[in-house]
């Protein structure tokens with residue numbers, strides 16, 4: 001199973017991932033096309049800084065899935081085929097219960113007022129565009145041991161370590 | 167292994183899924199009084215509002231449910247449990263054996279106890295059936311009175327406003343949403359809803375729901391042979407006579423709400439015209455069937471950190487359970503969706519042999535009325551006089567009893583009051599006990615809610631820079647680096 005590996009020490013805060021993310025979730029899938037679209041595509045990764053450290057933040061695929069438990073519409077769910085937590089846009093009613101519990105603040109809002117989060121580029125056959133766009137390899141898409149990834153580190157520990165399987 | 171799950175709502179469904187995940191060959195039987203596959207009660211108001219169709223309420227697709235291989239028995243009311251024989255008793259007189267059993271019977275709406283409260287046209291909202299009956303009476307211009315100021319009442323009021331009804335909300339206490347919000351935040355939501363046409367009456371109770379004598383009389387009159395002749399006289403056509411008139415009149419009466427009620431009389435004597443009344447006076451755990459089973463109960467069924475009851479191999483989860491509350495540091499009812507699903511999941515996994523510990527419930531909720539978002543979590547009102555004057559208002563509901571000792575650090579409230587470019591509120595309230603974040607309320611921009619929730623659950627002292635960043639209301643996802 002492949003997961004996103006975040007190496008925040010490599011992140012220079014260039015935000016290439018943010019642009020690539022928005023483009024990857026646009027209709028046209030090209031930067032030029034994306035800027036012309038009526039609904040400007042929205043990014044699902046956020047490059048943040050605490051003043052000294054930069055890091056890209058997106059859905060970390062928490063093993064305890066607080067958003068899935070909080071979702072009262074059955075929209076936030078674990079996709080059986082991939083094991084990934086995804087939003088079912090047909091079911092989301094925009095109640096923001098997921099926003100209430102996401103420890104990373106990684107859930108945004110779509111133009112249709114629905115929960116929006118990193119889907120590991122489902123439409124691109126799970127080849128995350130942010131990874132391809134990252135010039136410093138702060139974001140990597142790697143095969144990891146399921147069990148290592150399911151470690152029960154707290155969210156603070158995860159962020160502190162910076163290097164985290166997400 | 168024979169697993170029995172009683173109830174197929176939030177807790178029951180998540181438990182059944184967790185059992186199946188652990189034990190692919192297990193025999194899982196779900197006994198439920200419901201007549202529908204697992205659906206979301208929380209979404210019934212979205213259905214009333216016309217935001218989603220009835221199918222939108224169901225939590226799982228038919229295929230997903232099928233793949234779980236559950237033996238689900240709908241319309242099966244459980245009446246008891248015999249722990250020595252290890253059987254569940256049903257209303258049909260069956261004795262269903264279990265190896266492991268989960269009680270996830272949830273809660274029921276508390277009915278109103280005033281004259282007229284059982285008249286047709288007076289509803290509580292807990293089930294899909296309730297929602298269907300209410301929905302059949304919705305039409306623009308009709309008048310609805312909603313009794314109670316809690317979440318279900320407010321969500322119902324919102325739905326009915328969206329359907330074009332004239333809605334009045336009657337609240338006993340001095341604020342709406344008193345479980346979820348402090349008074350100042352409640353006021354912001356109240357003003358917003360009032361601007362959208364909701365009439366809110368605080369500090370008031372209902373004395374009586376009055377029947378519509380006039381309509382009944384007029385109906386009886388019109389259905390009488392003389393009435394029919396009169397109707398004909400006033401222009402009804404020949405074809406409409408007899409049976410047809412009868413049918414039309416019934417239908418007409420139905421459309422008018424089939425309304426047997428006409429008005430709600432308040433304690434202060436005021437009469438509010440009403441075609442429809444919804445009572446939202448809170449919920450009560452469904453423990454009745456188990457009262458003589460030896461199960462330890464208070465208001466709900468007491469469970470330990472593994473979600474086990476005092477009876478061997480009997481677990482409880484969801485609205486029916488009093489599970490550990492991480493902030494109040496005691497077992498407590500916490501009847502909200504995320505607690506029910508999480509408890510269901512952990513109970514299910516433990517029934518199937520895992521040893522998961524429930525980290526504890528806490529109160530939290532999220533609402534969005536006409537685009538104004540509100541999220542709160544944890545303790546929103548400190549137990550003692552806080553620094554903020556807002557809470558010194560004697561009319562605000564009593565604060566919950568919280569563990570305090572002479573040595574425990576003081577409570578403190580920190581507030582930010584901003585407005586956005588359109589003048590809409592952007593309010594933040596943080597409740598601290600020493601260096602620990604214990605609760606928050608956000609109105610307007612709720613982006614950082616999850617991070618605040620995580621800091622409450624983190625349960626440890628936060629450093630000065632973190633406290634400052636949180637207090638400033640800035641959105642920083644990097645903040646946990648400083649924790």
Ligand SMILES: Cc1cc2nc3c(=O)[nH]c(=O)nc-3n(C[C@H](O)[C@H](O)[C@H](O)COP(=O)(O)OP(=O)(O)OC[C@H]3O[C@@H](n4cnc5c(N)ncnc54)[C@H](O)[C@@H]3O)c2cc1C
Pocket residue numbers: 072172173174175176177178197198199200206207208209210211242243244245270271272273274291292293317318321452455483484485486501502503504506530531532
């Ligand atoms: C209108 C409305 C809006 C809500 N909005 C929110 C919200 O915004 N956020 C939030 O967090 N929560 C909300 N809630 C609360 C939320 O719905 C509950 O916390 C949740 O449904 C609890 O799930 P549960 O599985 O414990 O119990 P319930 O949902 O109460 O389900 C109980 C189950 O047990 C079955 N059952 C009961 N008695 C028996 C018996 N004797 N025999 C057999 N089966 C039985 C029932 O048929 C049902 O299947 C709302 C509730 C309502 C009604």
